[in-house]
Structures are given as structure tokens and as C-alpha cells.
Amino acid sequence: MLELSDVSRRYGDVIALDGVSFSVEQGQMRGLVGRNGAGKTTAMRIVLGLAEPDGGEVRLDGSPIDDAARRRIGYMPEERGLYPKMRVTDQLVFFGQLSGMSMADSRSAAGQWVERLGVADRAGDRLEELSLGNQQRVQLAAALVHGPSLLVLDEPFSGLDPVGVDVLSDVLRGEVDRGAAVVFSSHQLELIEHLCDAVTVLDKGKVVADGGIKELRTRHGGRRLRVQLEGKSTAWAEGLPGVTGVHADGDGTVLDLASDADTQAVLDAARAAGRVESFTPLTPTLAELFREVIQP
Amino acid sequence: MTETSAEPGLTPRRAVMLIIRRELSERTRQKSFLISTGVTLLIVLAIAVLPGLLGDDGPKTYDIGVVGAGGAPLAEALPRVDLGSDVRVTTRTLADRAEAERLVEDGTLDAAVDGDAVVVDEELGGELEALVQLANRDVRAQQALVAAGVSGDQARAITDPPPLRTVALDPPDRERDDRRTLVTFGVFFVFGQIFGYGFAVASSVVEEKASRVVELLLAKIRPRELLTGKIIGVGALGFGQLVLFMAVGLAAATASGSIDLPPGTAGAAVLVLGWFLLGFILYSALFAMAGAVASRVEELQNTSSPITFLIMAGYIGTVAAAGDPGGAVARVTSFFPFWAPLVMPIRMAAGEATAGEVVIVTALVLVTAVVVVRLAARIYAGGALRTRGRIKLREAMSDSART
Numbered sequence: 001m002l003e004l005s006d007v008s009r010r011y012g013d014v015i016a017l018d019g020v021s022f023s024v025e026q027g028q029m030r031g032l033v034g035r036n037g038a039g040k041t042t043a044m045r046i047v048l049g050l051a052e053p054d055g056g057e058v059r060l061d062g063s064p065i066d067d068a069a070r071r072r073i074g075y076m077p078e079e080r081g082l083y084p085k086m087r088v089t090d091q092l093v094f095f096g097q098l099s100g101m102s103m104a105d106s107r108s109a110a111g112q113w114v115e116r117l118g119v120a121d122r123a124g125d126r127l128e129e130l131s132l133g134n135q136q137r138v139q140l141a142a143a144l145v146h147g148p149s150l151l152v153l154d155e156p157f158s159g160l161d162p163v164g165v166d167v168l169s170d171v172l173r174g175e176v177d178r179g180a181a182v183v184f185s186s187h188q189l190e191l192i193e194h195l196c197d198a199v200t201v202l203d204k205g206k207v208v209a210d211g212g213i214k215e216l217r218t219r220h221g222g223r224r225l226r227v228q229l230e231g232k233s234t235a236w237a238e239g240l241p242g243v244t245g246v247h248a249d250g251d252g253t254v255l256d257l258a259s260d261a262d263t264q265a266v267l268d269a270a271r272a273a274g275r276v277e278s279f280t281p282l283t284p285t286l287a288e289l290f291r292e293v294i295q296p
Numbered sequence: 297m298t299e300t301s302a303e304p305g306l307t308p309r310r311a312v313m314l315i316i317r318r319e320l321s322e323r324t325r326q327k328s329f330l331i332s333t334g335v336t337l338l339i340v341l342a343i344a345v346l347p348g349l350l351g352d353d354g355p356k357t358y359d360i361g362v363v364g365a366g367g368a369p370l371a372e373a374l375p376r377v378d379l380g381s382d383v384r385v386t387t388r389t390l391a392d393r394a395e396a397e398r399l400v401e402d403g404t405l406d407a408a409v410d411g412d413a414v415v416v417d418e419e420l421g422g423e424l425e426a427l428v429q430l431a432n433r434d435v436r437a438q439q440a441l442v443a444a445g446v447s448g449d450q451a452r453a454i455t456d457p458p459p460l461r462t463v464a465l466d467p468p469d470r471e472r473d474d475r476r477t478l479v480t481f482g483v484f485f486v487f488g489q490i491f492g493y494g495f496a497v498a499s500s501v502v503e504e505k506a507s508r509v510v511e512l513l514l515a516k517i518r519p520r521e522l523l524t525g526k527i528i529g530v531g532a533l534g535f536g537q538l539v540l541f542m543a544v545g546l547a548a549a550t551a552s553g554s555i556d557l558p559p560g561t562a563g564a565a566v567l568v569l570g571w572f573l574l575g576f577i578l579y580s581a582l583f584a585m586a587g588a589v590a591s592r593v594e595e596l597q598n599t600s601s602p603i604t605f606l607i608m609a610g611y612i613g614t615v616a617a618a619g620d621p622g623g624a625v626a627r628v629t630s631f632f633p634f635w636a637p638l639v640m641p642i643r644m645a646a647g648e649a650t651a652g653e654v655v656i657v658t659a660l661v662l663v664t665a666v667v668v669v670r671l672a673a674r675i676y677a678g679g680a681l682r683t684r685g686r687i688k689l690r691e692a693m694s695d696s697a698r699t
Binding site: 073075080081098099 | 306318321326504507509511512681
């Protein structure tokens with residue numbers, strides 16, 4: 001289990017992280033979202049020891065993280081990087097060994113991963129001879145070769161074609177099933193919503209939302225209503241107490257509500273205006289939630 | 297997949313070993329490495345073998361004819377003339393002047409003596425002149441002495457006295473000179489290896505930054521371990537190549553008769569290799585810094601140019617030392633730690649360095665190496681992860697999170 005508590009880091013005048021705390025449990029997949037420069041990469045690099053925090057603490061399985069613990073992490077940096085001229089298998093074996101594996105274990109794990117990721121036929125080629133998509137797969141194998149108990153992946157889905165996205169999703173689900181903790185950053189919010197159990201939203205170096213995705217959506221739910229009325233008029237809703245916005249779309253009228261709005265009063269007003277075909281409190285998508293919690 | 301078989305016990309030593317192994321196996325598999333080693337070997341062979349083939353092609357032979365039976369004493373005297381150099385003379389008796397002129401003209405003979413005349417093709421000069429005139433003078437003098445009543449043996453003793461004994465006050469030590477020549481050759485290779493493999497360290501540092509693989513590496517091991525492994529791995533290759541060049545060069549030079557290896561050749565080789573190691577540690581650490589503050593291969597040219605100047609200046613000292621190992625330039629430059637690895641072995645081989653100087657200079661170089669390597673580790677730690685833009689040295693040092 002990975003825990004960040006109150007981690008801060010500034011670069012000159014720029015505050016990259018400001019008291020950031022979140023955790024990733026074994027068997028959990030957590031998405032890290034935020035705009036560019038929100039601090040996602042800095043947080044990951046601090047976990048990997050590639051940057052030092054100015055304050056706060058990172059713990060892995062209960063103890064402050066150290067070099068030996070970090071070698072158990074599988075890491076995929078934002079800017080992909082392997083040796084272009086090194087052969088695929090040699091490369092994976094090398095990184096397996098750097099993670100503390102024996103040569104023999106490293107070899108067999110490398111063989112399994114190239115097989116599983118569909119690059120076995122290129123295992124003896126130099127990395128630079130592979131297509132970019134296949135290079136991405138090798139990069140993933142390099143993060144996984146030592147059977148890490150924690151995966152830290154910076155934008156692992158960027159640049160993948162739909163097939164690649166499916167392969168990576170399957171692999172990550174498999175790792176979580178195996179009991180690994182997985183945290184990755186992405187701008188593809190639908191993907192995170194689809195894959196992750198939990199999400200941490202960073203904005204300007206601060207955590208602005210954090211928790212299980214279902215829980216968050218429920219917590220932020222009830223602030224919007226979809227009402228379908230016979231006749232599709234929207235005039236009845238204008239100026240109702242507690243209603244801050246009214247938009248019509250193909251499926252009816254969506255009302256934005258103030259936090260103290262009385263939904264029963266809204267229902268009464270709707271019924272007074274005509275026959276109500278449906279009246280649904282809306283659960284926001286992750287994308288909507290994201291737009292709501294980050295400052296413009 | 298594989299369950300966590302990752303042992304937390306990756307010791308620093310094993311981390312360094314893994315880096316060394318990768319450097320060695322990847323480099324020796326490169327075609328360019330094999331080709332350049334082959335080409336250099338050919339050059340080494342050429343340098344080693346050519347003097348044997350061209351320079352010393354055995355004793356010089358003069359073919360001299362003597363006309364008529366009256367020339368017999370001269371024909372006998374000619375091979376006995378001692379010019380102090382390795383000269384061999386063959387003589388033949390000719391029937392007449394016409395035959396003499398014909399054989400000299402077609403090059404069969406170098407000269408032919410007919411009574412009081414010597415027939416040559418163009419001119420009589422150098423050794424040939426000395427040879428013929430001395431032999432003629434001896435014969436005439438002996439004939440005159442015999443005519444005056446001196447016995448033949450006595451006459452010969454008078455005209456052919458034993459040569460003077462040489463008493464040299466400061467005789468040249470040929471073996472030492474030979475060793476010095478060998479060491480000078482060795483040092484030129486050391487220069488090439490330090491420069492070539494030092495630069496290889498720098499470009500390897502930059503390549504890891506440019507390909508961003510350094511981020512993955514430093515998530516596993518410390519910058520210090522990566523740098524150490526890289527320097528040892530690249531250095532071992534340069535060292536191995538140097539040993540190969542020296543072994544092949546010495547073997548070929550001996551086999552082709554270019555030189556006779558003086559006693560102490562093995563010691564001289566160890567001297568050269570030892571100074572290579574010291575020099576390589578110094579320069580590779582400097583080159584690693586140059587790599588750490590560049591983020592692209594193209595910038596390396598700029599960041600490494602001060603080092604290039606430094607080693608080129610050392611090369612000038614080397615040339616001076618090779619010419620005059622006891623001179624002031626050699627002496628002064630051998631005390632500068634960055635030049636000592638090139639100049640000192642020559643001074644030592646020439647017997648111009650006192651034991652005290654050797655100790656002081658070695659200590660100076662070692663201390664400098666420790667300082668430079670530490671500095672390099674800090675700058676490398678700070679610069680290795682900065683993959684964008686040129687990095688200021690001060691930033692690199694203050695930014696080194698962990699070494």
C-alpha cells in the first residue's frame with residue numbers, strides 16, 4: 001500500500017505540490033487526474049525518488065519508502081525511455097536484474113511478458129526497429145518484468161491505439177487481480193471512470209477531490225435534475241427558487257440546482273406545468289465532476 | 297505472472313556490476329567497435345612491422361671488380377677494410393678495362409679498379425670511396441714497405457694497426473633508450489584511448505538522457521552506482537583494447553625484426569597501463585560532467601571542449617617529453633595532474649624522474665582523481681535527470697537530490 005501524506009514540493013516560485021495526500025491500496029486501481037502542470041508527474045517522481053519532497057512523507061507498506069522498496073515498484077515515466085539500440089529481451093532482463101531479480105528469473109519473466117504483450121516475435125530485435133506501438137508494449141513489459149507490488153504509470157494510455165488501450169486495460173486489471181496496487185495518470189477521464197476504483201483529482205498542486213469513483217459521483221450527485229415534460233416547454237422552470245440554470249436537450253430539461261434547493265418543490269412546479277414523464281436526479285460523469293472541482 | 301521474486305538485496309556492488317556488464321556486452325556487439333578495433337590493429341601492425349621491412353635491410357654490400365692479376369693484393373685487402381659500419385664487400389677479377397666498364401655500366405659492379413684508376417658509373421662517394429681509397433692506400437703502402445725490405449707480415453702490421461679503444465664518459469644506455477621509445481609509443485596510444493573512451497563516457501551519459509532511459513535507471517539505482525559502472529565498464533574496454541594493441545604491436549615488431557625487446561619491456565608495459573588507468577579515471581570523470589550538463593548529443597561538443605583543450609595541452613607536453621625527457625617542459629608538465637599520466641611515464645622510462653618525484657606526482661594525481669570523481673558524481677546526480685536545455689554547473693550541483 002502506497003501512502004503520500006502532506007507531500008509538498010516547490011521549484012523556485014512554482015508550487016508543484018502543496019500538502020498532497022492520497023493512498024493506493026493493494027488490489028486497487030487509482031486514477032490521477034488534473035490539468036497539465038497540476039502536479040501529477042511530480043507526485044509520481046517523488047514516489048520513485050527522482051525528485052525530493054520539500055515536506056511530507058511517502059510510505060510503502062507502512063514504512064517510509066527507501067531504495068529497496070522503490071525497486072519493487074513498476075514505473076513507466078511520462079517520457080518513455082529505453083535503450084534504442086538494445087535488444088528487447090536483453091533490455092527486459094537488464095531491468096529485471098536492476099530490480100533485484102536473478103538472471104534466470106529475469107529471463108523467464110521477460111519471456112512471459114513479451115509473449116503476453118504480443119511482441120515475442122520481435123524479442124531478439126533492437127528496440128528502435130520496432131513500431132512505436134510495440135515499443136510502448138516493451139516499455140510496459142519493462143515496468144512489469146519484476147512482478148511489482150505497486151505500479152506507477154505516468155500517462156500509460158497516451159499514444160496507444162484502441163487495441164493497445166484494450167491490451168493495457170486487460171494487463172492492469174490482471175495486475176490488480178493479482179493483488180498489485182496500481183496508480184496511473186491520464187487525461188482520458190472516461191477510461192479512468194471505466195477502469196479505476198478510485199480517483200484523485202489534483203489542481204494547482206492540491207488534492208481537490210479524492211475517493212472512490214462511485215462515492216464521489218454520488219456525493220456530487222443530486223445537484224442536477226433531468227425532467228421530461230409533455231410538451232417540452234422549459235418556461236415553467238425559469239425563476240424557480242433554488243434553480244440556477246436551465247438547459248434543454250433532446251431528452252428533456254436539465255436543471256442545475258443550488259445546494260439548498262427543494263427538489264419536491266421543483267417536482268410540484270413541473271407537475272403544475274404538465275404531465276411529468278420522468279424526473280431523474282443526475283449522477284455526474286467523472287468529466288463533469290472534474291470540471292466542477294477544478295478552478296477555471 | 298512472476299510473483300515478486302524481486303529480492304530487496306540489490307547491493308550497490310551488484311548494481312555497478314550490472315551496469316558494467318551492460319556496457320561491455322552492448323559495446324563489444326557494436327559493429328563500429330569491432331571495425332575500429334580492426335582498423336587500429338592494422339595501423340599498429342603497420343607501425344610495428346614497417347621499420348623492420350624498410351629501415352634496416354641488413355648490411356650494405358659493395359661489388360667491386362679488380363682488373364688483372366696485378367690487382368690480387370687489392371682484391372684481398374678490400375674486404376678487410378674496417379669502416380666501422382656494417383659493410384660487406386665482394387670482389388671479382390676482371391680480364392680488362394673494357395669488361396670493367398661494361399659491368400660497371402650495367403650495374404653488376406659498383407666500382408672497378410684498374411691499376412691507378414677506379415671506374416664508377418657516376419661518381420665515387422661516401423662509403424665506397426673510403427673503402428676503395430683505404431684499401432688502395434694499404435696495398436700501396438705494404439708494397440712500398442716490402443720493396444724497402446720489410447717482411448710481409450710486418451708491413452701488414454704497420455699498415456693495419458689495431459683500432460683505437462673507445463672510452464666513453466657517458467655511454468648511451470641502448471636498452472633504456474629502447475624502453476623510452478616503446479613507452480613513448482605506448483603513451484600516444486594511451487592518449488588516444490583516454491580521449492576516445494573518455495568521450496565515450498560523455499556520449500553514453502548524454503544518450504541515456506536523450507533517450508530518457510536514465511529516468512527508469514535512476515528509479516532503480518543511485519546516480520553514483522550508474523556513473524561508477526559506466527566509467528569502469530567503458531574504461532575496462534579501453535584498457536583491454538590498449539593491452540591488445542600493445543601485445544600485438546610488440547609481438548609484430550619483434551617478429552618482423554623492427555626491434556629487439558629490451559629487458560624490462562614488461563615493466564614498461566605495466567607502467568604505461570598503470571598511468572592509463574589513472575588518466576582515464578581523471579578524464580572520464582570530467583567527460584561524465586560534460587555529458588551531465590548537456591541534454592543533447594549536439595551540445596556535447598560545446599560542453600566537452602574545455603576537456604579537449606586540457607588533454608591537447610597535455611599532448612604538447614608529451615611531445616616535449618618524448619624529445620627531451622630531462623628538459624624543463626617535461627619536468628613542469630609532469631607535475632600537473634591532468635598531464636602527468638601522459639608525461640610521467642616517458643620521464644620514468646627515460647630515467648629522468650627521481651623516486652621522490654614519482655611518489656609526489658602519483659599522490660597528486662590520486663588526490664585530484666578523488667576530488668574530480670566526487671565532483672562528477674554530484675554534478676551527474678544533479679544533471680542526469682534534467683533532460684531539457686543546457687544545465688548550469690551550479691544548478692546541477694545544488695539540485696543533486698541524492699548521489
